[in-house]
Amino acid sequence: MDPTTRVRRWIGSALALAVGTGLTIMGTAGTAQAADVNVAKNSGFESGLANWSCSAGSGAAVSSPVHGGAGALKATPAGLDNARCTQTVAVKPNSTYTLSAWVQGGYAYLGATGTGTTDVSTWTPDSSGWKQLTTSFRTGASTTSVNVYTHGWYGTSPYFVDDVSVFGPDGGGGPDPDPVVPATPAGLAVGSVTSSSVSLNWTAVSGATGYNVYRDGTKVQSASGTSATVTGLAANTSYSFQVTATNTAGESAKSATVTGRTSPTGPNPNPSVPKHALTGYWQNFNNGATVQKLRDVQSQYDIIAVSFADSTATPGQIVFNLDPAVGYASVADFKADIAAKKSAGKSVIISVGGEKGNVTINSDASATAFADSAYALMQEYGFSGVDIDLEHGINSTYLTKALRQLSAKAGSGMVLTMAPQTIDMQSTNTEYFKTALAVKDILTVVNMQYYNSGSMLGCDQRVYSQGSVDFLTALACIQLEGGLDPSQVGLGVPASTRGAGSGYVDPQIVKNALDCLTRGTNCGSFKPSKTYPGLRGAMTWSTNWDATAGNAWSNAVGPHVHNLP
16 A cells, blocks of 8 residues: 555575574374384473473573463573574484474474484474474484484574474383373354354363364364364254363363354345445555554454465465554454454455555566456455555456456455555556456446555646545546446555555545535535545555544544445
8 A cells, every 4th residue: 555554574584594404304204103202301391391491591481372281481582693402312212203393473483303314303483373394304223322412593583383293113111191081171162154164263272282173973074273174064054073182091072062154146145335435455564553453443344355465476466464563363263353343244355455565466477466366355355346456557357357357256245445546547548447347347446545656637637736635526526437346446545644655645635526526515626526425435554553543533423424425
């Protein structure tokens, strides 16, 4: 949307350094023999840092986050220290061991030295959830002890480790003490649903290393974390779900039962967009504006555009990565918020592009990749549609193909919005305008960005400056006279002076412009030749900047939009 509004996490230098060390990621080793044990001690950090030694005081035992049990290791790199934590384990010569650990957070490494053969290591970049690292090694002919370790990377954020395992023959030190059967999980709740799936989440259980999910009394899948999505369900059908906790000692009793009902099939499972609608962009990152969860988005907003999808190495393909900075405990919680907003009649859509986003759709293959991946996100998260906010040039031929393919998959209930810059809508010959007209039959609204542009031509060929009623009305007139239906035109403005580099207008100016276009009142020097009472409404960047300014924008513009003719 705006040069000041989007951030990306830095990974380049650290990744280059990591690759430079020559570390290799190895696959999981073969299944160990039944007599094998975990020769690591205090592997779940339930006894603090006992048996572990961390460089420069970099390690600490913490109670959250944990993968299993009640404890985990938090290690913090600082200066020239990479937060290396080690343990010496007793092993047998000429034996194979599988080394694994669950990690989360900053760059995390796992390895073994002194094996007597080839020392091994594996690593992973920053992760918002628990991820298992696994490698294996073979001891030498006279090796009776091996040093296993974890460490982070210089200058990066802390990393967490839990449930370390060095699985193989007992070297004389005995196994790690066996855990007890975990307690019954609590807090089981239903998240988002589709016509064929139900997502579930629950509270972590101390000492659990995994969970089993039951549907109508039958085990249907296992999970390593505290959420799961049960798929392959019939539409418009109720199911009962329970969950148990597991570890090497056994399985807990089943949790209390919850009921989830799949959504019905049909061409329009999404809530309808009101005749006059307020659109707000929600930031999936922290750039200094108020950090919100979707549940916190102000009730005045009818369309909530989640900003932004990310591109991949495959041209046209998009994915969505929930930023930990937003504060969700799990992706399931985020999906549950989408479902709740939809139940309240709101449309939650995924926005593609932004000031730094660059999704290339310039071929049949990339058009198909976009449609397939966008529909997959709609299915996975429950998004009602997509917003096209590409600011780096588009190809109208192939973007049109992509949007039509997506519409064919999603059905007539798909919400399709666009947020072109002013320069993109100055003429019906621009690629953006041509795209909007080419998909007019499936287009919900074009919320042009009336900011960060300087002075522009209106439909009367006169130049108008940002910040005035005339700027909004005379530029909207181009779209209204250029072929878009009034219901497909919205006024996009910043929510506060901090929301964009330039172009902020007082909410009263927005209200006056809406009145001028729909009622012919409160105009400036420019007055359209006719009124457009079906005008869709207004948009802002962003709900977060709106919240930062005390919701002044939505409190003023929202009721005005909803009371248009």
